[in-house]
Amino acid sequence: MLSVLLKHSGAKVLFVDSQLLEKAQGALELLSQSNASPPLLVVISEPGSPTPSTDIDYENLITNADPQFDIRWPVDECExxxxxxxxxxxxxxxxxxxxxxxxxxxxxxxxxxxxxxxxxxxxxxxxxxxxxxxxxxxxxxxxxxxxxxxxxxxxxxxxxxxxxxxxxxxxxxxxxxxxxxxxxxxxxxxxxxxxxxxxxxxxxxxxxxxxxxxxxxxxxxxxxxxxxxxxxxxxxxxxxxxxxxxxxxxxxxxxxxxxxxxxxxxxxxxxxxxxxxxxxxxxxxxxxxxxxxxxxxxxxxxxxxxxxxxxxxxxxxxxxxxxxxxxxxxxxSKDIVISGGENISTIEVESVLFGHPAILEAAVIARPDEHWGETPCAFVKLKEGCSASEEEIVKYCRDSLPHYMAPKTVVFEDIPKTSTGKVQKYVLREKAKAMGSISQTNGAPKI
Structure with missing residues (x-):
């Protein structure tokens, strides 16, 4: 991902914390394989730790810089x-x-x-x-x-x-x-x-x-x-x-x-x-x-x-x-579950799931279904030391939601997230798609 973004942006300088130097060097190696010009690498080192001789040290760069440099102001505020x-x-x-x-x-x-x-x-x-x-x-x-x-x-x-x-x-x-x-x-x-x-x-x-x-x-x-x-x-x-x-x-x-x-x-x-x-x-x-x-x-x-x-x-x-x-x-718009013609808000279902005392994290996506088109599928991570069965979680949701909104499938596993902490629902959608139609395995679910 780093190499793709460096190439797309055309970055000329890359500032990198010393703890992430190996990852940055790996990105630059991938970048060189695509014949793109690599950016100048400036390393922000821990105090007292050496900087690789091939790279520029951030503190030295700042110390030796001309304090009277000319600021290049934008010509237009919309730049x-x-x-x-x-x-x-x-x-x-x-x-x-x-x-x-x-x-x-x-x-x-x-x-x-x-x-x-x-x-x-x-x-x-x-x-x-x-x-x-x-x-x-x-x-x-x-x-x-x-x-x-x-x-x-x-x-x-x-x-x-x-x-x-x-x-x-x-x-x-x-x-x-x-x-x-x-x-x-x-x-x-x-x-x-x-x-x-x-x-x-x-x-x-x-x-x-x-x-x-x-x-x-x-x-x-x-x-x-x-x-x-x-x-x-x-x-x-x-x-x-x-x-x-x-x-x-x-x-x-x-x-x-x-x-x-x-x-x-x-x-x-x-x-x-x-x-x-x-x-x-x-x-x-x-x-x-x-x-x-x-x-x-x-x-x-x-x-x-x-x-x-x-x-x-x-x-x-x-x-x-x-x-x-x-x-x-x-x-x-990409996450809404349409089951039997009814729109199901995954946010509403997730809010109910978070109320379960054993659930730490939850994400709901659509699982293909031959009978209903789609049905809600819940991916949940339980709190440490807690336990809950699929049947218990489904019943818990049905006690608070119309039955058609309650998950028909519950999967227990860690939930993938982006580097900003957002759930990667496209990953979960692929998993649900690979599971196939619930109607194929269990018959049409009762609602």
């Missing part, structure tokens, strides 16, 4: 500032072009959404390569913040870092929140104060939101895509929701909410391009336009034209809009 590659959860990664204008506006908007005041202490559990760390690589600097960087994201490291450095803000995908709430008691430390935690990337289960706030975190739920510079909406909290029961609060906070000031958002019928009614029921595709929508995909005019058809960026996410204007995601 590219970076290329950020998509996660590749549904297809091969695409190079998303960010502009100086869009990056500036989204950095400021994200600072406001995350309620980051001056001199924050920010813990990096969002990878900086992912949408430029949701644009907070710039935003934290703008507020004069301290960056706490960790090599491996674990609950124990998170609690230790918060305690040691008095962290005020952090961000993370729902998988990070899930690891925190399911961490052993011995890995936890009391929080020195409320820690603002911004989460997004996929819909967090309400149960996880409820549990994480009980531990002393204040969750700010955002939503966006690489193509929208990261955060594009936030579930802005209303004072009247304070009186709701705790579980209802969590369900409300799991909505994706309203757009921020740099972008316009709507939920539209992808064919007619008409806005769906704000009834909380009618599904449409989430679409964006404005300053913080990408300039396009690098070297891919066809994909750019398809994504921006009709003057709006088509996210591929399906959602409903409530009467207060807040949106709520129901699924990716």
């Amino acid at each position: 590219p500032i970076s290329i950020n590659y998509t996660s590749g959860t549904t297809s091969k990664p695409k190079g998303v072009i960010y502009t100086h204008r869009g990056a500036y506006l989204n950095a400021i908007a994200t600072v406001l959404m995350h309620e980051i005041t001056s001199m924050p202490v920010y813990l990096w559990t969002v990878p900086m390569f992912h949408c430029n760390g949701w644009c907070l690589a710039w935003g934290v600097a703008a507020q004069g913040g301290t960056n706490i960087c960790i090599r491996k994201v674990t609950a124990k490291v998170i609690f230790s870092s918060i305690s040691l450095h008095k962290v005020t803000h952090m961000g993370g995908a729902p998988t990070v929140l899930n690891s925190i709430v399911n961490s052993p008691a011995g890995d936890r430390k009391p929080l020195p104060h409320k820690v603002a935690l911004m989460t997004g990337g996929s819909s967090p289960p309400p149960q996880v939101l409820f549990q994480i706030e009980e531990l002393g975190f204040t969750v700010i739920h955002i939503y966006g895509l690489t193509e929208t510079y990261g955060p594009a909406t936030a579930c802005t909290w209303k004072p009247e929701w304070d009186s709701l029961p705790a579980e209802e609060k969590a369900r409300t906070k799991s909505r994706q909410g309203l757009h921020h000031s740099g972008i316009e958002m709507d939920v539209k019928d992808p064919v007619t391009m008409k806005s769906v009614p704000q009834d909380g029921k009618t599904m449409g595709e989430v679409m964006f336009r404005g300053n913080t929508v990408m300039a396009g995909y690098y070297k891919d005019r066809e994909a750019t034209a398809e994504a921006l058809a009709g003057g709006w960026f088509r996210s591929g996410d399906l959602a409903v809009r409530h009467d207060d204007g807040y949106i709520q995601l129901k699924d990716r």
Whole structure:
């Protein structure tokens, strides 16, 4: 993957941490086999450790640089500032072009959404390569913040870092929140104060939101895509929701909410391009336009034209809009399960699965079925020391969902994820496809 992205981007310089030097060298070797020009390798070494003689040392490069160098400012604010590659959860990664204008506006908007005041202490559990760390690589600097960087994201490291450095803000995908709430008691430390935690990337289960706030975190739920510079909406909290029961609060906070000031958002019928009614029921595709929508995909005019058809960026996410204007995601258009003509939201099924006391992680996809067309198939990972049978999990879901929505198959295994913590559903779809039709093996399931 690294060699493919280096070749596609035409990068001239590659900065690499010494712990990842072997991987970087492997990528450059693959790159040389394709007759592409390799980038200059700059190694960021541990203090006191030697740098390979063939490479440039980062600290020496900075020390010996001319402090009076001429800054090359952009001629136009719409010039590219970076290329950020998509996660590749549904297809091969695409190079998303960010502009100086869009990056500036989204950095400021994200600072406001995350309620980051001056001199924050920010813990990096969002990878900086992912949408430029949701644009907070710039935003934290703008507020004069301290960056706490960790090599491996674990609950124990998170609690230790918060305690040691008095962290005020952090961000993370729902998988990070899930690891925190399911961490052993011995890995936890009391929080020195409320820690603002911004989460997004996929819909967090309400149960996880409820549990994480009980531990002393204040969750700010955002939503966006690489193509929208990261955060594009936030579930802005209303004072009247304070009186709701705790579980209802969590369900409300799991909505994706309203757009921020740099972008316009709507939920539209992808064919007619008409806005769906704000009834909380009618599904449409989430679409964006404005300053913080990408300039396009690098070297891919066809994909750019398809994504921006009709003057709006088509996210591929399906959602409903409530009467207060807040949106709520129901699924990716590619992930929706259509069983016997009924649309099944995998997000809703996953939310129920996360409520099972033995389940640590869950992902639902469509399994082919000769009788129903498709049926829900759940991949689950159990908590350490816990057990549950397929029959028990199916019954648990049927107690909370219409029977047609409950999984007809449960597979127990580790769930594959991208480097940003998102579930690789395309991998699971291939596994479910290889399993064949459930009707072929068990007859038509009873619903």
